[in-house]
Amino acid sequence: MTLTVNCPTCQAPVSWNETFPQRPFCSERCRLIDLGAWAAEEHVIPGGENEEQDLFSDDLPEQ
Numbered sequence: 001m002t003l004t005v006n007c008p009t010c011q012a013p014v015s016w017n018e019t020f021p022q023r024p025f026c027s028e029r030c031r032l033i034d035l036g037a038w039a040a041e042e043h044v045i046p047g048g049e050n051e052e053q054d055l056f057s058d059d060l061p062e063q
């Protein structure tokens with residue numbers, strides 16, 4: 001017996017078996033979209049925290 005569900009993200013039919021390891025999503029991409037991971041990635045500023053620390057260390061040694 002095969003249970004078929006619809007991907008919550010794109011509504012594609014997903015068979016509830018080993019064919020779709022990311023079930024109920026049709027793919028990892030749809031799973032990440034649903035989790036909002038795409039939004040988290042958008043907000044990541046590469047090296048943002050380190051940059052802030054560098055500014056502080058640049059100011060202090062000059063005095």
Ligand SMILES: [Zn+2]
Pocket residue numbers: 007008009010011012025026027030
């Ligand atoms: Zn999907």
